[in-house]
Amino acid sequence: MTAQLIDGRAVAASVHERVRLGIAERLAAGLRAPALATILVGDDPASHVYVRNKRTTCEKVGIRSVPVQFGADVTQAELIGQVDRLNADPEIDGILVQLPLPPQIDATLVTERIRADKDVDGFHPYNIGRLAQRLPTLRSCTPYGVIELLRSVQEPFKGRRAVVVGASNHVGRPMALELLLAGATTTVCHRFTADLGAEVARADIVVVAVGKPGLIKGEWIKPGATVIDVGMNRLADGRLVGDCEFDVARQRAAFITPVPGGVGPMTVAMLMLNTLQAAALHD
């Protein structure tokens, strides 16, 4: 069996189109375009690339992009002050503070300072708590994007065994809540899991988000499973790879995401959708 690739760029493009249509409807009804403020701190090259991508995608779909920039020496008080001003601004629908932040900043404090109804990253404990209670409002972008990818290949969820590898606050944990909400029987594996291979081998759906190339052996994959690789690792030779041995896994799985071009484009697409949804909360 050779797996069908799940084309994240194509699914993301369809989400962009939904957002464009939603904005056109708002404008036709006399409402303003949604606005997203992106706060970038310091000069981490990867963060600059990610934030530039978010800002240009905003412009492409019709969201007003409000860029905010700070040097790496910004104080906690300055950053919190900026979040407070954006929280109070009735023309701003979404606020995103790009992570990681420099060591003098308490990222948890900043994340929790963002008004929950402007938290388009879906990182605020209120939004994670709503998801845990099966009442999702603004949903964490990467897990939400993974669900969208799975729906694009008619994943039934109910009666299926899902294994999430990685228990991070921003991906693994909300991913498990999303899969549970969708109806899958869900297991979360992490660094203390006794036999990772045995857990993965039982899974109909494998979602891996760790950041270790080759962690998931291709031969662990159950024949006919669906593999979603959130990992994004740069090898010494410059190649970009996920966490799963792609070539072997591809010979066993029914569906698999490539890296790049799988989950990556979905995170930004769902951010756009969340910003449109946040705007509806502010009409």
Ligand code: GUN
């Ligand atoms: N850093 C890496 N990914 C993300 C993301 O999705 N949101 C934010 N705010 N920071 C990030």
